[in-house]
Amino acid sequence: MTEADSLRSRLSRKPIVVAPGVYDPFTALIASRAGFTALYVSGAAIAYTKLGRPDIGLVTMTEVTDTLALIRDRVDSHLIVDADTGYGNALNVVRTVREFERAGATAIQLEDQDFPKRCGHLDGKALIPAPEMCGKIRAAADTRRSRETLIIARTDAVAVEGFEAAIERAAMYREAGADMLFVEAPRSSGDLTRMGEGITAFAQNALGDVVFVQLPELQAYEKGAEAATVESVKAASGVYMPLDGEVLAVNPALEDAPELVNEDPLGEGWFFRFQPSDASAVARLLDQDAYDRLIKAQAEA
Numbered sequence: 001m002t003e004a005d006s007l008r009s010r011l012s013r014k015p016i017v018v019a020p021g022v023y024d025p026f027t028a029l030i031a032s033r034a035g036f037t038a039l040y041v042s043g044a045a046i047a048y049t050k051l052g053r054p055d056i057g058l059v060t061m062t063e064v065t066d067t068l069a070l071i072r073d074r075v076d077s078h079l080i081v082d083a084d085t086g087y088g089n090a091l092n093v094v095r096t097v098r099e100f101e102r103a104g105a106t107a108i109q110l111e112d113q114d115f116p117k118r119c120g121h122l123d124g125k126a127l128i129p130a131p132e133m134c135g136k137i138r139a140a141a142d143t144r145r146s147r148e149t150l151i152i153a154r155t156d157a158v159a160v161e162g163f164e165a166a167i168e169r170a171a172m173y174r175e176a177g178a179d180m181l182f183v184e185a186p187r188s189s190g191d192l193t194r195m196g197e198g199i200t201a202f203a204q205n206a207l208g209d210v211v212f213v214q215l216p217e218l219q220a221y222e223k224g225a226e227a228a229t230v231e232s233v234k235a236a237s238g239v240y241m242p243l244d245g246e247v248l249a250v251n252p253a254l255e256d257a258p259e260l261v262n263e264d265p266l267g268e269g270w271f272f273r274f275q276p277s278d279a280s281a282v283a284r285l286l287d288q289d290a291y292d293r294l295i296k297a298q299a300e301a
Contacts, residue, residue, distance in 0.1 A: 006148045007038060007078040007106045008179070023049050024067065025074040032075040038106075039075070041068055043082035044119055054286040056295075057116035061087040065099045072104025080107040080152070085117050085128075090139040097143040107150035109182065110136055112157070112169065116295070124292065127160050130169050134176035141177035153178035158185050167198040 010017060019038040022028040023045035031039050044055035046067055051058060061083075068081055081100055086093035093110065100108050111117065112133040114126040133153070140151045153173035157166035170181045183195050283289070 007080075008148055008150060010037075010078075011180075019078075019080055021045055022071065025070050028071045028075045028077070032077050036077065038078040038080060039071075041071060041079055041081045041105075043084050048286065052286065054283065054288045054291060055119035056288075056291055057084065057118070059084070061092075061096050061099065065103050068100060068105060069103040078106040079104055080150075081105040081109065083108050083110050085113055085115060086110050086136055086140070088115075089132075090135045093136045093139045094143045097140045097149075101144055101146070101149050105149065107152055107180070108140065108144075109152040109154055110140060111154040111182075111184070112173075123159075124295075125156050125160055127155075127157060130172050133169070134172055137173055137176040137178050150179040151177065152180040152182055154182035154184055156184045158183065158187075158191075163191065163194065167195070170198075 007017075017038050018036065019040040020031040020034075020036055021040045021042045022031055023042055028039055028041075041064070043059055043064065046064060047053050047055045047059045050063060050067070064081070064083070068079065072079060083093075083096050083100060086096050097108055110133075112127050112130070114128050118125050133155075137151060137153050144151070153170070153176070155166050155169040155173065157169050161169075166183050170183055174181060186195055
């Protein structure tokens, strides 16, 4: 791949990059054949489909590496890969980056949750100290063999420490060497605007003002606001926006099941089937409460 074809280069210009979520070679092939040049390998989706378990830190680095390698063997798209917490401390991050890059990752996403991590939209999350996360980011940036392998820093601080603290953490992660910033779980289009303004104030890096945004999580909070949200994101500079959901089909026949379909969200003529916007439906199916009770009992023992 030439530098001109790299994800880093693509993110430096408009329009926004749309990366459908995938979890195996089949879904990756569907999205790739539909014309998408970037795909998001979702850790939560791997937990759901490979283990049939909730996204609470059960998926291992080796399982994601194996999945990533199989996807890379089938598609040439840019692969943005969810690495959770890096599966441990900074030393574990070093090994994770080496393995993911070798398996074909184009971008590697790390988050600042403590272990055991939880899906960003679940309650009960805990964070590691920001300086510790900065150490992980520096380890990732120093370990990558190619400058074209991007490091995405995600913070879950909105739900734990508040919105302003999340922006402050993002600023620290940028200084530590992150190429892209992901402030998890904004609750409204207003939060999205504040996030963009706050990050723009400091994130003048090689990619410009690159922010990682998820559309469906805003839809879950603000019914009917998706059109305005899309327009606000389209107007931003160099924004990477994954469609956070499993690609099960790209077929207009899905119009027959409107409750499962985000119909043509970006006006490009594609149809996607997403995980339910009501996260409680997934939690019930995967016995989330049982895991929560077990974790609570262990903490109190």
